[in-house]
Amino acid sequence: MRVPRQGPDLNAEDSEKSPAEDNQILTWEQLRAVLKAATRRDRILLMLDMTDALRPSELFAFRWKSFDDVNTLSITETIYRRKIRPFGKTPGSMTKVHLPDGLAGELRQWKLECPDPSPDAPMFPNADGGFLDPANFRYRVLKPLREAWELPKLNFQVLRRTIATRAQKLGFGEGRSITLASLTSRHHSERVHAGASGECAADGRNGLRDAHVDGNRAEGRVGLSR
Template sequence: MTVRTRKWTTGGETKTAWISDYTDQTGKRHQKTFRTKREATAFDAQTHVEVTGRIHVADSDTITVAAAGKHWIAACEAADLERSTIAQYDQHLRLHISPFIGDMRLNELSIPVIRAFLDKLKANGRSAAMVRAVRVSIGALLSDAQERGLVVRNAVKDIGRSKSKSKAAARHKEQVQVGVDIPTAAEVRAIIAAAEGKSKVFIKTAVLTGMRASELRGLRWTDVDLKKAEITVRQRADAFQEIGSPKSAKGRRTIPIPSGLVAALKQWKSECPDGELGLVFPTGTGGIEYHANIVKRWYHPPQMKAGITIKTGEFDKNGKPILAPKYPGLHALRHFYASWLINRPEDGGLGLPPKVVQDRMGHSSIQVTLDVYSHLFPKGDDGSQMDHAANAILE
């Protein structure tokens, strides 16, 4: 490997460039031109290490980000990932990655380039959550390219996150709050009282099992044991109206249910539309109900009827404020179930330990449970308990 200078004259002006001349691990000769000797020397040193380790990828042997993206999506499909997951990755590639860096070659994706790309996404109106999601996707794309021998480094992994930034993000992150993200017990009672028919049974089931919306949409009668008073989660319905496995291995779980819900489900079973899938909450013809229909027809109307609403900031033609359901998404009912499991019996809850809460919720790890709900667990040193312990010291 050598670094040499090259001079030429254009229009009477003498110009200089520096060239790294090397042979890769396959015996193929390559040249790369730089503006300065410093850049050429740094490249030459790094290339020597890569060739020695037989991991070097020359610029001529790599491909564009867009082309690598096609390989990545194909790999995801071959790995039999969920259709909704692949659709999300494809959307990231088409709408957020390819328009900005799709024409760049993989070897050009350095840490500064990735940083600039993420900043550009934010400057072009992408939310912080979307920028994080796209960052994960471009990192996965580069990992796939590494395995194919198309690029040496994954600049996304090299970026990492500084502790200070992680701490700052955690400091500003809002925890789920009762009355904001989690309905109060009084609100839940009012919503159930205002609901009718299958809407009432659905909401009761969501509140007293904490099942995900996809799990409720895919719930079969064969997975409901009314004699043992328990529901076993074995499948879910995805955004494409297809039945598949639960979100994770921990998603497969058995949930005990109270007698009130058993009675409601028994009554509903005699009225439930039949279908080949044997679903508990199907369409009128027995098929998979759309998530949007459940939200708009089963969940929002009882909230509006019960007065569980918020002002939208808009006004109708008569000047009256337009109201909307206070809890727009079904996940609020899952949050409520978690809080019910966690709260002390004297506060109307079950007082279960974190590990049991994790199992009932179907979280992939105990860390997920604690990250979301740790502030709801009793601290063990509140009120009378602290007074009693203090008196033992002071008396």
């Protein structure tokens, strides 16, 4: 399936790195503000990226038939240069990922609200009902959010690094530690999500659980991107 050309183009798959890439992470308050400001569609995309460490090429290729309506997503396709393809970056990347209960519930709610929940429809459609382009999402969604909250940088890598670092401080993973490598292995997503939510519940001010609640109450500040 061909995805219409739209917005800026990135030729490198999942490209977010630059020679000057630093180790920036967000505070819980910044992370909460970003998630609260996003629409439900965009908030779920970002949460999937953070808690299940999905590559953008996998994340933006999901159809509704990829979801079992309980708590599992099946990766069977990827998107690259605005084309859907039936294979992944590596043989092992075509797998199943299990969602934390809260995130699975948000995804089920989004299915009720999205324009087309039919099995072959994109799970996260653009304004025309087609597949979102990862580069365009960075430009039309992440860039305005970064500017609105005056963040030096906001991309998928920063979000994943934030969760990995904050989870490490909470003592998750073997030896009461968790690395970015172990997070991206997808084995720790349930515990990381729970741990991040637990910290926000403990301090009563910020974190992912509050972001879920506040985001559900508020209108998103960033609309559907093309």
